[in-house]
Amino acid sequence: SQTIHQWPATLVQPVGSPLSLECTVEGTSNPNLYWYRQAAGRGLQLLFYSVGIGQISSEVPQNLSASRPQDRQFILSSKKLLLSDSGFYLCAWTGLAVSGANVLTFGAGSRLTVL
Amino acid sequence: GENVEQHPSTLSVQEGDSAVIKCTYSDSASNYFPWYKQELGKRPQLIIDIRSNVGEKKDQRIAVTLNKTAKHFSLHITETQPEDSAVYFCAAGFQKLVFGTGTRLLVSP
Numbered sequence: 001s002q003t004i005h006q007w008p009a010t011l012v013q014p015v016g017s018p019l020s021l022e023c024t025v026e027g028t029s030n031p032n033l034y035w036y037r038q039a040a041g042r043g044l045q046l047l048f049y050s051v052g053i054g055q056i057s058s059e060v061p062q063n064l065s066a067s068r069p070q071d072r073q074f075i076l077s078s079k080k081l082l083l084s085d086s087g088f089y090l091c092a093w094t095g096l097a098v099s100g101a102n103v104l105t106f107g108a109g110s111r112l113t114v115l
Numbered sequence: 116g117e118n119v120e121q122h123p124s125t126l127s128v129q130e131g132d133s134a135v136i137k138c139t140y141s142d143s144a145s146n147y148f149p150w151y152k153q154e155l156g157k158r159p160q161l162i163i164d165i166r167s168n169v170g171e172k173k174d175q176r177i178a179v180t181l182n183k184t185a186k187h188f189s190l191h192i193t194e195t196q197p198e199d200s201a202v203y204f205c206a207a208g209f210q211k212l213v214f215g216t217g218t219r220l221l222v223s224p
Contacts, residue, residue: 034211044159044204044214051210090158104149104212106158
């Protein structure tokens with residue numbers, strides 16, 4: 001069966017420090033991968049999505065970047081964190097879309113607090 | 116791009132009552148409409164979904180309806196229970212999903 005792993009689960013970082021969140025999917029190949037952010041008490045904002053290795057689509061201009069160095073690995077990064085980067089970051093995946101979207105499954109999330 | 120609006124933002128009901136959450140979307144190319152439930156501090160979990168070739172789908176106490184002409188879809192929960200209390204999100208899309216802003220449902224015993 002397919003599983004999605006995301007880490008770290010929580011982190012507290014000072015303003016201006018770098019960030020790296022990692023996500024891996026097991027039990028499937030060539031998944032579509034996504035990073036969402038959820039600010040406190042707010043909805044889910046799509047940040048990036050990827051349909052293959054090295055293919056990244058950015059949804060909103062921001063202080064973050066994403067990379068997909070391997071088929072089942074998705075990384076969210078920042079060179080210098082801002083206070084506004086605080087939030088709950090969720091990695092998600094879907095299988096190959098035959099016709100239309102497939103089910104989106106979320107990782108457990110990474111809670112980032114920038115101080 | 117797709118834009119999803121969700122109402123109401125909060126909903127309080129008594130145990131046993133029904134709850135209805137409504138969403139509208141803007142992109143006629145969207146063909147997949149899932150609903151997620153998120154408990155405090157947890158990841159969103161899929162509870163039911165519907166595709167554009169279906170008008171209604173039911174799973175025990177929950178049901179979803181879709182009106183493609185009007186571009187709106189709704190979640191119906193019957194015989195609500197306290198454990199239904201959570202934040203519910205609708206979403207719409209094709210390859211990528213755009214989420215609504217969420218509805219906080221509170222079911223009082």
